[in-house]
Amino acid sequence: MMSRACVFAHFDKDDKVDEYVYYYLNELVSIVNKLIFVTVSAISEEDSEKLKDLGIEVIQRENIGYDFYSYKIGIERLDLNQYDEVIICNDSVFGPLYSLKSIFDQMEKKQCDFWGITDSIQLAYHIQSYFLVFNKSIIVSTIFSQFWDEIAILDDKSEIIRRYEVGLSQLLVSHGYKAEVFSHLVINSHYSSKRLLKRLLKKPYKIFKFLVTPSRYIKDIFKKSVNSSIKFWDFLLVQNKMPFVKKSLLTDGEESIDNLKRLKSIFEKKLIDTRYPFYIIENFFERMYHENEK
Secondary structure: OOOEEEEEEEOOOOOOOOHHHHHHHHHHHOOOOEEEEEEOOOOOHHHHHHHHHOOOEEEEOOOOOHHHHHHHHHHHHOOHHHOOEEEEEEOOEEOOOOOHHHHHHHHHOOOOOEEEOOEEOOOOOEEOOOEEEEEHHHHOOHHHHHHHHOOOOOOOHHHHHHHHHHHHHHHHHHOOOOEEEOOOOOOOHHHHHHHHHHHHHHOOHHHHHHHHOHHHHHHHHHOOOOOHHHHOHHHHHHHOOOOOEEOHHHHOOOOHHHHHHHHHHHHHOOOOOOOOOHHHHHHHHHHHHHHHHO
């Protein structure tokens, strides 16, 4: 039987463990032997005890270094030789929309050494670090342990992405390890045309830009270097059964409310076959929205 450990990185500006996080953790508990919850928030004693009742080890630390430093702290707590797989993931997504067991069963059939849900070629090829799984050959390697030993506390998020998120995938691939993803982005021409029209109608001033240099504008929109989990989230959700929705879609930028409406429509029209309770997402959105109104 597969032995798995998981390190979960958590942050909440209100020092809460939100309902969507508990849903995610309960799914993780069902497939792992060990789960370490590393938080940089001053969560309540009630939440801490609730997590421990689920069999989760809780580590509270200072709010420095972002998620990769939380991953480092958690991984250092593990005896890696005990496990066949190690998962690192965080609270930046809603989900899983589908059974994690079914996802792992599908990925076990693929010949790879590490995998995630989505990938990107922004800066360089990498598996996005909100959900990453490493197999035995990697977790017992010197390369893996050295990578985490060398993680430093950085304040610049873009530098963390470059050095650690991108750097980790690049390091492993350069040493011959094979990567895979669950939700591949393959955009068809019909979807691309609809997306282009939607973008132009939403911001008419871009029509002039399109008319002047159409090929350049289209390339800029649909180039593969975009963050697919953000730019093509609805396509991945419906067509590729992506099991997570990025939280930032509903909390960052002027499109947040539109994204919530689109997501709700996907649920209501049953475009995805999920039992995930949508009210969890709405409750989170309400909390964030009201906080921003203050």
